[in-house]
Every structure is written in C-alpha cells, then in structure tokens.
Amino acid sequence: MKFLVFLEHHEAVLQKDSLGVLGKAASLGGEVEAVLLGAGVEGLAADAGRYGATRVHLMDDALLAAPLPQPRVDALETLVGEQDFDAVLFAASVLSADVAAGLAARLDAGLNWDLTDLAVEDGKLVGKRPELGDSVYADVGWTSEPRLALIRSGTFEPAESAGTVEVEKFESRLQDFSLAATMLEQAHEESQGPSIEDADVVVAGGRGLGSPENFALVEELAKALGGAVAATRAVVDAGWYPYAAQVGQTGKTVSPKLYIACGISGAIQHKVGMQGSSVIVAINKDPNAPIFEYADFGVVGDLHEIVPKLTELVRQRKAA
Amino acid sequence: MKIAVCVKVVPDGQLRLDPQTKRLDRSGEATLNTFDVNAVEEALKLKEAGSDVEEVVIVSFGPERGLEAMRKALAMGADRVVLVSDEAAAGSDLVATSRVLGAALERESADLVLFGQQAGDSDGAVLWAAVADRLQRPLISQVAELSREDGKVHGKRQTEYGYDVLEAPLPAVIAVSDAINEPRYPSLKGIMGAKKKPQETLSLGDLGVDAGDAGEAGSRTEVYALGDPPARGDTVKLEDDGSAAEKIVQFLLEKKAL
Ligand SMILES: Cc1cc2nc3c(=O)[nH]c(=O)nc-3n(C[C@H](O)[C@H](O)[C@H](O)COP(=O)(O)OP(=O)(O)OC[C@H]3O[C@@H](n4cnc5c(N)ncnc54)[C@H](O)[C@@H]3O)c2cc1C
Numbered sequence: 001m002k003f004l005v006f007l008e009h010h011e012a013v014l015q016k017d018s019l020g021v022l023g024k025a026a027s028l029g030g031e032v033e034a035v036l037l038g039a040g041v042e043g044l045a046a047d048a049g050r051y052g053a054t055r056v057h058l059m060d061d062a063l064l065a066a067p068l069p070q071p072r073v074d075a076l077e078t079l080v081g082e083q084d085f086d087a088v089l090f091a092a093s094v095l096s097a098d099v100a101a102g103l104a105a106r107l108d109a110g111l112n113w114d115l116t117d118l119a120v121e122d123g124k125l126v127g128k129r130p131e132l133g134d135s136v137y138a139d140v141g142w143t144s145e146p147r148l149a150l151i152r153s154g155t156f157e158p159a160e161s162a163g164t165v166e167v168e169k170f171e172s173r174l175q176d177f178s179l180a181a182t183m184l185e186q187a188h189e190e191s192q193g194p195s196i197e198d199a200d201v202v203v204a205g206g207r208g209l210g211s212p213e214n215f216a217l218v219e220e221l222a223k224a225l226g227g228a229v230a231a232t233r234a235v236v237d238a239g240w241y242p243y244a245a246q247v248g249q250t251g252k253t254v255s256p257k258l259y260i261a262c263g264i265s266g267a268i269q270h271k272v273g274m275q276g277s278s279v280i281v282a283i284n285k286d287p288n289a290p291i292f293e294y295a296d297f298g299v300v301g302d303l304h305e306i307v308p309k310l311t312e313l314v315r316q317r318k319a320a
Numbered sequence: 321m322k323i324a325v326c327v328k329v330v331p332d333g334q335l336r337l338d339p340q341t342k343r344l345d346r347s348g349e350a351t352l353n354t355f356d357v358n359a360v361e362e363a364l365k366l367k368e369a370g371s372d373v374e375e376v377v378i379v380s381f382g383p384e385r386g387l388e389a390m391r392k393a394l395a396m397g398a399d400r401v402v403l404v405s406d407e408a409a410a411g412s413d414l415v416a417t418s419r420v421l422g423a424a425l426e427r428e429s430a431d432l433v434l435f436g437q438q439a440g441d442s443d444g445a446v447l448w449a450a451v452a453d454r455l456q457r458p459l460i461s462q463v464a465e466l467s468r469e470d471g472k473v474h475g476k477r478q479t480e481y482g483y484d485v486l487e488a489p490l491p492a493v494i495a496v497s498d499a500i501n502e503p504r505y506p507s508l509k510g511i512m513g514a515k516k517k518p519q520e521t522l523s524l525g526d527l528g529v530d531a532g533d534a535g536e537a538g539s540r541t542e543v544y545a546l547g548d549p550p551a552r553g554d555t556v557k558l559e560d561d562g563s564a565a566e567k568i569v570q571f572l573l574e575k576k577a578l
C-alpha cells in the first residue's frame with residue numbers, strides 16, 4: 001500500500017501529530033511518502049525522513065505561505081493526479097480538516113474522520129472510529145481510492161527512525177477562488193496566563209457556568225484543592241477566560257491526577273486534551289452529556305449548588 | 321444580498337446506532353442541531369445590521385420529517401426553508417452530502433453561506449470545506465467573531481496556535497464557532513408566524529442530482545462493523561440529591577486524590 005501523509009508545520013517545525021501519523025503508516029508496511037506545502041519549508045523535509053517518510057513531495061511557493069486550506073487542495077489534487085496513492089492521511093487540525101474535506105469533494109473520494117487507529121486487514125485498510133461520544137466503536141472503510149483519513153489529534157506518538165529521504169518538487173496551478181481568502185493576522189500563541197500543564201489538580205469550567213463572573217466558582221475550588229483552572233474553547237472563544245487556560249484539540253493537553261469538569265459537555269475536541277487525567281470527575285445537569293461516557297465519577301446536577309459545597313468541604317478537610 | 325444557513329436535524333436526546341443498517345437511529349424525536357442555531361442567529365444579526373440583506377434562507381438535507389424541527393429557525397426570524405429530502409439519499413456520506421447540498425446552494429446562489437460548528441450526531445466539523453470546494457467559493461471556518469464591510473467578510477478564529485484573522489470577498493462560505501453569539505429564543509409571535517412562511521421540499525430530481533450520486537450509491541465510505549468501546553474501570557454516575565458534594569469528597573478520598 002502506498003501512503004501519502006500531509007505534513008503540517010508551524011514556525012518552521014513539523015507538527016508532532018503529523019509525524020505520529022507518518023510513523024503509524026510506516027508500521028503498516030508499504031511505501032510511506034509525505035507532502036510538504038509552504039514557503040521556504042524545504043529544510044523540513046529531512047525531519048520527515050527521520051520519522052518514517054522515504055520521499056517528500058514538496059511544493060514551495062509564496063502563495064502557500066499562509067496556512068490556508070484551499071490552495072492546498074489544488075496542490076494535493078495535482079499531486080494525487082500525477083501519482084497513485086492508495087491513501088492520503090492527515091493528522092486532524094483546523095487546517096488539515098478543511099484540506100481533507102475540500103480534497104474529498106474535489107476528487108470524489110471518501111473521507112473518514114476522527115480515526116483513533118488504522119489497520120490493514122485482509123489487504124484492506126480499516127479505520128477505527130469511536131462514535132457518539134465514544135460510546136460505540138466502528139470499523140470503517142472506503143469504496144474508492146484514494147482513501148482519505150483524518151486521525152484524531154494526539155493519537156500516534158512520533159517514532160524516530162534512521163531513514164534518508166528523497167525530495168521531489170512539484171508545481172500546481174492554484175485556482176482563483178482558492179486564493180480569494182487571505183490571512184490578515186496569523187495566529188501566534190498567547191503565552192501569558194496560568195500554567196495548567198504542570199498542575200496535579202485541574203478544575204475546568206465550561207459554558208454551564210453561565211457567565212464569566214461564575215468562573216470564581218471554579219477558581220475557589222481550584223484554590224481549595226491547590227490546583228489550576230482550565231476552560232473549554234466555547235468560553236475562551238466567548239472571551240470569558242484566557243486562551244492559555246484552554247484544554248483540548250486547539251488548546252493544551254493536560255494529564256493531572258485529578259480533573260474536575262464543571263458545566264462541560266465533553267465534546268471530543270475537549271476530551272483529547274484531558275483524557276490522560278488519572279481521575280475525572282464531572283458535574284453536569286444534562287444526564288446525556290457526553291462527558292459522562294468517560295468520567296470516573298459523574299454527578300447529574302446543578303454546578304451552582306454543588307461546586308460551592310464541594311469547595312467548602314475540601315477546605316474543611318484541608319484545615320482538619 | 322441573500323444569506324443561506326445550512327442546518328442539520330439530529331435526534332433529540334441519547335443517540336444510538338441501528339445495528340442493522342449501522343446508521344444513526346432517526347426514528348425518535350428530532351431537533352435542530354444546537355450548533356446550527358448559532359449560525360441562524362448570526363445570519364439574523366447580519367440581516368438586522370445591514371439593510372441590504374433581503375433574505376435568510378435555511379437549507380437542509382435529510383428526512384422529510386425534519387421540516388418541523390427546522391421551523392424553529394423560522395420562528396427565530398428566518399424567512400424561508402428549503403429541505404432536500406429523498407428516499408434514495410439515505411446513508412449519504414460526506415462526498416454525497418456535499419454534492420446534494422452543493423446543488424441546493426447553487427440553486428439559491430446566496431452571497432453568504434453559513435454553517436454551524438459541527439453536527440452533534442457525527443462530530444465531523446468538515447462539511448463546509450467540501451461544500452465550499454463544490455461551490456468554488458472562499459472559506460473561513462471556526463469563526464468566533466464575524467464582521468462585514470464593503471463586500472467582504474472578516475473572521476476571527478482559533479486554531480492550534482492561537483487566533484487568526486481572515487478575510488474573504490463575497491460570495492463566501494463561513495462556518496461559525498459555538499461561542500459566536502447567544503441565540504435568541506423564538507417569540508410567541510415568531511412561533512405563530514413560522515408555519516405560514518414558505519417551506520419547500522425538494523427531491524434529488526428537482527436539483528438535477530442523479531440518484532446514483534447520492535445515498536449509499538454516491539458515497540465512498542462504508543461501515544464494516546460496530547463494537548463496544550474498550551472496557552473501563554468502575555465508573556459512577558449519580559443524580560444529585562443534595563449530597564453530591566459529600567459523595568465527591570468520599571470518592572476523592574478513596575482514590576487518594578484529596
Ligand atoms: C476544530 C475544533 C477544535 C476544537 N477545539 C476545542 C478545544 O481545544 N477545547 C474545547 O474545549 N473545545 C474545542 N472545540 C469545541 C467543542 O466541540 C465544544 O463546542 C466545546 O468544548 C463546548 O464547550 P462547553 O462544554 O463549555 O459548552 P457546551 O457544549 O455548551 O456545554 C455546556 C454544558 O454545561 C451544562 N450545564 C449548563 N448549565 C449547568 C448547570 N447549572 N450545572 C451543571 N451543568 C450545566 C450543559 O448541560 C452542557 O452540557 C473544538 C471544536 C472544533 C470544531
């Protein structure tokens with residue numbers, strides 16, 4: 001089987017998840033090639049070689065400088081049209097999800113997303129996909145080629161190998177509509193704010209808090225437990241709490257001894273950032289909230305009642 | 321200017337897959353995908369802010385009984401709904417869905433097409449990119465703040481690296497984040513008026529889409545088998561009867577987490 005892995009990069013570093021996907025593809029046997037798109041990125045090809053790629057297809061073009069999906073669909077269409085790949089693999093991200101889905105439409109190719117594993121069974125590529133809040137596991141496949149796959153973020157760890165890599169340049173004509181959207185300001189991490197990655201206890205608040213002021217509830221509980229405060233994207237996007245405190249796919253990954261989720265539905269994109277916690281406690285008033293699928297201790301109830309009581313009890317314990 | 325909002329009607333409450341068809345069980349109550357209510361709200365805000373917005377049309381692809389759940393968007397203030405529904409379209413995957421929805425949107429030729437953050441039943445967060453490619457329109461996804469000036473839209477959105485600001489000329493496709501706004505509740509008057517607003521149901525034939533290009537025949541992915549998730553240790557889920565805080569403390573002590 002011949003794989004093509006899409007390499008994502010930011011500030012001249014290849015994204016860890018795409019290296020992890022390279023390694024997974026290599027472990028399945030067959031040929032593993034990668035595609036690198038950007039401006040002034042040729043130097044990154046060698047890194048791909050160290051993580052399992054034997055050949056890197058490179059399109060280095062000023063028009064690909066901004067990490068926008070649509071011109072990347074054009075480039076991939078050209079590459080996939082010239083060379084036969086059995087599968088094109090993407091590590092899920094905001095960018096790569098848009099690239100993969102755009103490519104699916106362009107090529108009339110099947111896309112399976114949110115995969116947590118890949119296997120070759122009887123010569124067939126099979127994807128493993130948890131569904132419905134991870135309460136069901138599906139084996140999924142493709143009925144045509146190339147097979148397009150988005151791998152859930154944080155799934156595969158990169159594995160270094162001693163390979164050499166061949167770089168093959170290609171060109172593609174980018175379409176007008178693909179270049180119509182432009183980047184006015186490019187993201188750079190906002191580093192100020194609390195550090196949540198080293199904390200043993202993380203108390204996280206979501207939209208169920210109801211208002212930014214109510215973050216005081218989780219802050220008090222975190223203080224009583226000697227922990228840090230985290231937040232979901234929904235409340236960060238809404239301006240209730242700083243981005244530096246966000247846990248999830250586009251935020252931080254934490255693995256504390258204790259994670260207490262207050263008023264958080266538990267979307268997959270949140271889960272990928274905290275599933276490594278040793279003990280997960282959830283307080284949510286909706287009994288169907290997905291967070292209960294993976295909490296060790298779930299309470300169906302009103303956080304406004306429970307959290308202050310809990311804080312008080314913890315304080316008493318600590319004082320005793 | 322015309323705004324189209326793509327919405328999905330999803331099962332209400334606990335989701336379950338039909339072991340026979342391996343598809344989502346859609347036999348129970350249905351509701352408007354909550355993430356799409358944000359997209360409807362954003363369209364209504366744009367209409368209220370810009371005197372040049374003539375119409376907000378709601379577009380969906382799915383079973384015919386979805387029309388009732390779509391009325392919520394009309395009750396909120398949208399002008400019209402279009403539902404593409406066809407027996408032959410059941411089981412459409414991303415490729416097939418984008419083809420059908422793309423055809424419905426071509427027919428509407430809206431200046432701005434809005435999507436919600438994700439379908440609550442499939443968690444894809446991918447459809448807009450496939451549709452934007454079919455329509456050959458610029459795309460901005462994950463938008464948490466949207467503004468509009470002189471035939472352009474600006475979107476601020478979060479990625480793995482912080483916040484970007486993107487610009488696109490109209491006509492464009494925008495997918496919004498669930499934090500972009502606080503959706504309004506339909507007023508009583510809105511609910512009363514919703515039934516009288518235009519509600520069109522189209523078949524694949526009406527859109528000129530071949531039945532072989534939709535449903536399972538038009539799809540490129542398949543589900544081989546469904547299984548249970550890996551077993552987990554003991555888990556507890558209880559309803560608060562006033563003693564939940566004590567029980568959490570008890571649990572934390574047992575786990576030596578306190
Ligand atoms: C590409 C992409 C990347 C993303 N990245 C991230 C990420 O990094 N991190 C992240 O968190 N999300 C991320 N998301 C968003 C994610 O899908 C969810 O939308 C988000 O996590 C929801 O946040 P929430 O749980 O705070 O809000 P909601 O989903 O609105 O949940 C609020 C919960 O609070 C409960 N509640 C309400 N009132 C009370 C009360 N009084 N007491 C108790 N419970 C109450 C409700 O029942 C509900 O379950 C991403 C999405 C996409 C598409």
Ligand SMILES: Nc1ncnc2c1ncn2[C@@H]1O[C@H](COP(=O)(O)O)[C@@H](O)[C@H]1O
Nearest residue numbers: 326327381435436438439444445446447
């Ligand atoms: N069947 C559908 N009909 C119309 N719009 C849809 C449909 N499915 C999904 N959408 C839209 O696409 C967004 C993303 O869906 P998904 O990629 O399936 O998670 C949703 O929030 C809706 O705005």
